[in-house]
Amino acid sequence: MARQNEHFPFPILVGDIGGTNARFMLLTDAAAEPQVFPILQTAKYETIDDALRDGVLPQASSAPRSAILAIAGPINGDEIPLTNCPWVVRPKAMIAELGFVDVMVVNDFEAQALAVSTLGEEDQVKLGPGEPLSGHSKVVLGPGTGLGVGGLVHALDAWIPVPGEGGHIDLGPRSERDYQIFPHVEELDGRISAEQILCGRGLVNLYRAICIADGQEPIFTDPADISTHGLAGDNKAAAEALSLFVTYLGRVAGDMAMIFMARGGVYLSGGISQKILPALQKPEFRAAFEDKAPHQALLGSIPTYVVTHPLAALAGLSAYARAPERFGVSTAGRRWRK
Incomplete structure (x- = not known):
């Protein structure tokens, strides 16, 4: 070795x-x-x-x-x-x-x-409150083709990356609206993983489920179209899909923050996070991130960022x-x- x-x-x-x-x-x-x-x-x-x-x-x-x-x-x-x-x-x-x-x-x-241990302030946009604690663990989530998750732990004077397949954890309904939509979300081997919603094809999956729940015919098949119309607010189903996307991403990001005790910060990476930055800057993401009773105060102290470095x-x-x-x-x- x-x-x-x-x-x-x-x-x-x-x-x-x-x-x-x-x-x-x-x-x-x-x-x-x-x-x-x-x-x-x-x-x-x-x-x-x-x-x-x-x-x-x-x-x-x-x-x-x-x-x-x-x-x-x-x-x-x-x-x-x-x-x-x-x-x-x-x-x-x-x-x-x-x-x-x-x-x-x-x-x-x-x-x-590894990147978030070296990026400067010019390479990230802060979402909401909280300040990173030096030498504490960090977490990265990246919705893209799939949903990637990685941890970064500081020990023995070194940054230690922790790989995994965190994007495949279960994601379940919580609100009344969730219970209307989730029966129509496409499953994978009988379950709904976070990646079934929190990635490019997952946004399409979520949008279709919303349309079916409301008795509408889906008109978009490309995640870029859904995010574009969702940001513009000119299509109700697309706007709700994007709002729920950032809400569910906030829930999963909060879960990962607690798993790693990521008081060094939680970072959202990848092109999707950058493209939907205006939606992530709205209250829904941080509200879902912090809504972790009995640990709301802990989550409220943990900062969240969107990584904007192109590479x-x-x-x-x-x-x-x-x-x-x-x-x-x-x-x-x-x-x-x-």
Whole structure:
């Protein structure tokens, strides 16, 4: 097993691979400005190796020797499938065929968690009251293609990211309106997980359930249309879908804050959170976040943010790549070397 603070040989390619998009950045040394590559759509490439071979490596200013990749899915073994994308990451094949000598794979929300330990005030927008306590745990939630959740714990003078699949926890009805809508929410194997509502397709799922509950015909099938009309307030069902989306996101964010005792803050990442920022700044999100009797005072003291850095996960991976000794990132079963 590689020591967790052992450095990676430069140049280092860092990558954030989601269900829809893949983003890459090249670090030629520990101090150099990164080379940022154009965003790749995963659907346009059959494999990640094809994407690297055709969309990244030909443009690289120098051939990368190491790769640190954040992927949306659990990491078990030498073949690592993504949860919401048909790609499979095969580090041994990348070393054999693409010229890498060192490859590490982490969970995508480990990367998001690493990012919030380094982001400045200019990279986030605060929602509601509360101030972060130095050295205390943080939580990141990211509604996107799915719902990602990651924790960040400070111990032994290092930030330790905690990966997981928190987006798949159960989400249930609470209000009278919830009980009207939830019977029409599409289930997954007999249950409604948070990700069935709190992601792009989940917003569509929620909107359709609202329409069915009200005896209306759904007219939108794209989450961007629902969020756009919801923000504009020119479609009642879309507006309610967006309002309930931020309410349910507040509930889940509050749950995660209590699980991790995240007095360092709760951070909402990803493109959806940025796009619906005006809705998140309304009272519903914080009201749901704090409505955790008997712990309203505790939740009221915990700050919440929207991460606005356009490449937050890559920023987190870059910080780790430059100085791995600052972070307690486990490499066991996740690092392969030539």
